[in-house]
Amino acid sequence: MPKLKINGKDVEVPQGSTIIQAFKASGVEICHYCWHPGLSVAGVCRLCMVQIEGIPKLQIACNTEVKEGMVVNNTAQGVQETVKWGLDFHLINHPLDCPICDQAGECGLQDQYMQFGQYDPQMAEHKVKKHKVIDLGPTVVLDSERCILCSRCVRFMDEVSKTHELGIFNRGDRSEIGTVEGKPLANNYSLNTVDICPVGALTSKDFRFRQRVWYLKEADSICPGCSTGCNVKVSYNEEGLWRIKPRENKEVNGYWMCDVGRDSYKFVNLKGRLLGGRVGRRGSWQDVDVVDAARSAGLKLRETVEKFGPDSVALVLTGQFTNEEYKDLLGFFVSNLKSKNVFHWLNNPDKVNEFDGLLFRGDRNPNTKGLVGAMIAAGVSGKWESLQSGLAGKKIKLVLVAGPENQAVFPDLEEKVKFLGQAESLVWMTSGTSTVLDQVMAETWQIPLKTYIEKAGSFTTYQGKVQSFKLGTTIVAQALNLSEVAELLAGRDLNWNLRPGGVGGVKVNYSTAQRGAL
């Protein structure tokens, strides 16, 4: 563990670290573009210059290893001047179209110019014009003029996704990023290049021009897209969610996430959400307050148990909810109702063990492991066949379903809804609306649930790591989580102080509800 001094501050870093890693570890700011903690060292931007005592010339921090007793600083006059005029070189051909650039607001060039630059440009030549708005593939748009050729995206494709689509073509100031022979940049990790691009050269088609980043707030969360459980930050404002970006966690996802996971903000937004309780059958729905819907479903549930015994009700769970919710709902169902009819609805049993080698897993539920664990802990292991025979033999009268939050990953949704609708009564708890329910003959209660960003809890990843997350924002004020539903089904009252709506839970989030669908 060598020790070194950075700007007079003592820092200890592991053997083999570079100076820039020591800077990051100590929290001292250093200007850099091409270096990224998850990629190899390129040393092309020449901005992370530092002065090392005993070495006459300035060195780049990203490619210089730390030695015992090094004295490093980046505040000397010479370093500051070098960084400043290095920035001028980077900006020679940069178009400065910040007004129409999506990166504006979180751009490395803007930040570092304000921090280290602030010069009067010395360049009298015309800017070199390059290609703009190049369609690289289904997800990414390239603007060559904005590119500063840091090669982060090229290194990402070579080292992380190992698909080698991108390269730098031509020479000198005509160098451009591009794909070989116009081959599209189409892999499941392409949007990571947008994240690591320090300027606005690579922009995401999904997010392009939809919001300026300074209108967005960020909340830390866990991606619900698959059982890997990537750590993410979600950007939202009062109109809903806009994008998902990865958050660093070396044990789970490193610095990356997949493009499929980035779509998991769409089902959270108001379009397609169930906004309140619904009671009825065969498409004739009556809108009721969610608390009343859950209470009347609870009455029916307890009545059924009293009349026909605990085996006449069944609980079907998907792996889309948090450990705490499973515990509360199973606690109510197994301990209070004394029923053992708990079944695990696995959406894609033949793909569960698929893995693409990097992050994306075939099990598209965030918490399958947690559900299995909770069922074992509760001492239930329902076989799907017994549900089939129970429904066919009319032994099971009422089915409670904690349905899919992300309906897109449930290809068997329609088939399963029809199957479960054979019961006399169906309590359908989910966050989204579903037209399939309109064909169900059973008397149905629809109860809106919160999505992952609207509640706190924890998911268990495929490797058994329990990751907890906090509440980010509220999209549907009426929605409940399964723990609250369990309380209401049991006939107890909710702790109104903990609900966002206050007493009665009737407050509607007007800023989101009245703007309509996104």
Added chain:
Amino acid sequence: MSLVKRPDAKAEWFLPGILAGLWFTLKKMLWNLFNQQKMQTLNYPEQKYEYGPRFKGNHVLTVKKDGSIRCTACMLCATNCPAQCIKITAAENPDPSVEKYPIAYEIDVLRCVFCGFCEEACPVDAIRMGPEWQTAALNGSKFTYDIQQLAYRPQLKGGVLSVLDDQERHQAGI
């Protein structure tokens, strides 16, 4: 608690004050009657006051040489607006040299405080505060100005040309 002792109202004789006021009014009326050209007031609405060119009146969205709207939907005006009365929806322009443009640009004039910050924030001279100041309308919805109203209302006679032209800037190597 101390009380301010006012002079007794009965001790003041009010008639001279009233007569002085009446005399002032009569004097001004007679003067105005015989010197109508030098009168300080206007006979609005027959006569209207001409404000200076820097007057901050109703907003104008400028246009390019081809008549399309100059605004690039950068949202700096909406960000800078202290009354939060500007709402812009950006979209991708089919022309790649334009890239981003507003498909909706709305100003809620009833909320606007006419401070001119939008004009100051605009990097491309796309929004200006014009000389018009008479903004009557029949109902509230007419006070939300859209692109049609802001850029192409009849008073503007086909639109105000922006001083910044992209083609010229490209040729100048900027």
